[in-house]
Amino acid sequence: MDHIRPVGAGAPSPEDGAPGAGADPAGRPDLAELLRLSSRGDEQAFARLYDATSARVFGLAVRVVRDPAQAEEVTQESFLEIWRTASRFDPARGSALSWLLTITHRKAVDRVRSAEAATRRDATYHEQNQPVEHDSTAEAAHASLEAHRVRGALAALTEVQREAVGLAYFGGYTHTEVATMLDLPVGTAKTRIRDGLIRLRDAMGVGS
Amino acid sequence: MSDYDAHALSGAYAVDALDDLERAAFERHLAECPECRDEVASLREAAATLAETTALEPPAALRDRVLAGIATTRPLPPEVPAPVALDSRRRPRRRLNLLVAAAAAVLAVGGGVVLWEQPWQDTTHQQLSAIDTVLTASDAKRTSLDFDGGAKATLVHSDTVGRAVLVTEKMPPPPAGKVYQLWLDQPGKGMVSAGLMPIREDQRVLLSGDAATATGAGITVEPEGGSPEPTSAPIALFDFGRKA
Ligand SMILES: [Zn+2]
Secondary structure: OOOOOOOOOOOOOOOOOOOOOOEOOOOOEOHHHHHHHHHOOOHHHHHHHHHHHHHHHHHHHHHHHOOHHHHHHHHHHHHHHHHHOHHHOOHHHOOHHHHHHHHHHHHHHHHHHHOOOOOOOOOOOOOOOOOOOOOOHHHHHHHHHHHHHHHHHHOOOOHHHHHHHHHHHOOOOOHHHHHHHOOOOOOOHHHHHHHHHHHHHHHHOOOO | OOOOOHHHHHHHHHOOOOOHHHHHHHHHHHHHOHHHHHHHHHHHHHHHHHHHHHOOOOOHHHHHHHHHHHHOOOOOOOOOOOOOOOOOOOOOOOOHHHHHHHHHHHHHHHOOOOOOOOOOOOOOHHHHHHHHHHHHOOOOEEEEEEOHHHOEEEEEEEOOOOEEEEEEEOOOOOOOOEEEEEEEEEOOOEEEEEEEOOOOOOEEEEEOOOOOOOOEEEEEEEEOOOOOOOOOOOOEEEEOOOOO
16 A cells, blocks of 8 residues: 655654664664654664564464465565654554564465465464574573563463464464454454463563 | 444454454444444453464565665555544445344345345346336335445345346445345245346346345345355345245
8 A cells, every 4th residue: 555645744753862873781772762753864873673573574474375485575574664754653652673573464364365375374283383593692582581581471371372472473463354254253363362462461461 | 333242343443254244233333332442442452462473584585675665655644534434424324244143134034945046137128128027017026225325225025927127226336356146035045146237326126036025125245256155144135025
């Protein structure tokens, strides 16, 4: 879908009070600040944003579309969209990481849905853990720690919630499809997905 | 979406687990419901943490391609009026989601054998005269639906002629790569394809199939080329007023 460009627009994005393009004590860059700089055309800031997030973006794309070549295309399209629409990121409405993974997920899901007739999908859902290979040791340690926390938080979900969330998020299936796959009454999968995400959110201490 | 449990869709929306029509309906709800906007934002934060478990380093060549790509792409300016990125032309029209909810129930009951028919072609004299025959039949019955945005669809069916005609006004085009598909609800068979709607704002379309036996008609959004059976909830359902 084409974005409509407002006539005469060009006001700078509002200051969000974020610290400079620096990094936190663990050496991780401030993604919101990198997005803000990117929206002004700062390619170096965007390269840093890419380095800090590309493993999560690409890994998510691989997980959803399965085919690495298509996942690369999804990743490339997503980063281009992130660059183009960086000015639309509003730090008051969520984290930068969530914003760019939302873009990625949507593109990955669009990709699998439009290729629905093709043979992408296994009939069954397999839990599959991708190896984490970061090129920076500090980043890798942080990433595996975070992954560990998430897996721990997922244990707070019921089995059905975990499956429903997994099929929706990693499988790219609609809640109606999820209901069928899990033999749930029509209309209840959406509730399982929501309840599961709420538990995950609360266990991870993210969001509101 | 007040009479329909719209809030319950926040989780599915946050992880892109709604079909196109549900998504459109929920986004209209979002424009009016700050609670859902907050909840969706927080659930997206939760979903984003899942990507920690699948991180995978992309090939180095991808970085070069991405950076080459952005070098030739202009970042968009900020949105000055700062609206929610949703349709702001809302009117207090018939609630599409009500139809969708009702439709989902109908479809769930449908089932059975579904016949696949070729898309209808709208150019022959024979069909044009068939349309006029239906529209002017003494027993022609009309059901009209208004949609958000001013679109209107009227289904006219005649039991003596045995055919149905859909008349549309200001119909927005379907999403890219999609078509509107017409269906007749046939007892014992469920929704049977009645052809594809040519993409035009205002038109009259003859539905293929026997309208005299059908208990209703529907419109869904389907992938290009149509589907042998509905793959999404209808955007419109017309009840012929018979006992099923
Ligand atoms: Zn709501």
